[in-house]
Amino acid sequence: MQLEFYKYQGTGNDFVMIDNRSGFFPKEDTQLIAHLCDRRFGIGGDGLILLENDSETDFKMVYYNSDGNQSSMCGNGGRCLVAFAKDLNVIENATTFIATDGLHHASFEDNGLVSLQMIDVPIIDIKKDHSFLNTGSPHHVQMVEDLEHYNIKAEGAAIRYGELYGAAGSNINFVKKIDDTTFRLRTYERGVEDETLACGTGATAVAIAMNATGQTAATAINVNVEGGKLVVSFDKGENGFTNVFLKGPAEFVFKGTIEI
Numbered sequence: 190m191q192l193e194f195y196k197y198q199g200t201g202n203d204f205v206m207i208d209n210r211s212g213f214f215p216k217e218d219t220q221l222i223a224h225l226c227d228r229r230f231g232i233g234g235d236g237l238i239l240l241e242n243d244s245e246t247d248f249k250m251v252y253y254n255s256d257g258n259q260s261s262m263c264g265n266g267g268r269c270l271v272a273f274a275k276d277l278n279v280i281e282n283a284t285t286f287i288a289t290d291g292l293h294h295a296s297f298e299d300n301g302l303v304s305l306q307m308i309d310v311p312i313i314d315i316k317k318d319h320s321f322l323n324t325g326s327p328h329h330v331q332m333v334e335d336l337e338h339y340n341i342k343a344e345g346a347a348i349r350y351g352e353l354y355g356a357a358g359s360n361i362n363f364v365k366k367i368d369d370t371t372f373r374l375r376t377y378e379r380g381v382e383d384e385t386l387a388c389g390t391g392a393t394a395v396a397i398a399m400n401a402t403g404q405t406a407a408t409a410i411n412v413n414v415e416g417g418k419l420v421v422s423f424d425k426g427e428n429g430f431t432n433v434f435l436k437g438p439a440e441f442v443f444k445g446t447i448e449i
């Protein structure tokens with residue numbers, strides 16, 4: 190069978206996109222999804238995303254990591270899926286869609302950047318040398334001085350598979366402060382089991398953690414990732430962090446068919 194796919198990327202976090210509004214895609218076929226995400230034997234991507242019909246919103250997002258397993262929210266994937274939905278004429282310039290962590294509002298800015306509302310974050314677990322929070326996906330956030338030369342894959346895997354997070358694991362973010370409103374981020378992603386060029390829920394977690402731990406008082410924070418620049422903004426109040434938005438590019442790369 191010939192499978193039609195689309196490839197999108199947001200700050201270098203790349204995704205295979207499939208229009209599954211007809212429901213044809215074999216969603217439980219973990220091996221097939223891992224194969225499609227394989228960079229040598231398949232299409233290649235950090236994850237695969239299905240765009241599906243939803244009775245109450247514009248569409249439904251179903252996200253899989255490149256290991257083939259369905260997982261929690263993907264911020265960059267969500268922004269890319271909004272661009273895909275627009276290219277398919279499912280939406281125009283603003284949308285509400287449903288994902289695994291609930292409803293998301295998103296819109297295109299005049300400069301083409303996609304702004305995506307993320308879930309509220311009421312609680313952050315702040316420890317001496319790291320923070321842990323859930324921004325739709327679980328994130329460990331840790332400051333590292335020599336971020337340029339840090340072995341993200343080895344150090345990230347050690348924490349992800351270590352005693353802190355048990356079988357579920359976590360995404361691991363290493364951060365360096367650049368100035369009062371800018372941080373540099375490198376992320377080890379669970380389910381990819383490697384460093385990716387960007388992670389949207391990770392950038393969101395870092396911005397919130399940097400504010401919560403007093404590294405910045407800013408509520409609009411630039412997060413420089415390996416694949417580009419993201420901006421995270423939020424309100425801070427007695428209910429924690431609300432009106433959280435992740436903004437950045439979301440771009441079509443190519444489309445094609447693959448024999449499955």
Ligand SMILES: N[C@@H](CCC[C@H](N)C(=O)O)C(=O)O
Pocket residue numbers: 202235254260261262263264265266326327359360378379380381387388389390391
């Ligand atoms: N790249 C994503 C995060 C995807 C989910 C993550 N790998 C997990 O399984 O927790 C993003 O942009 O947020």
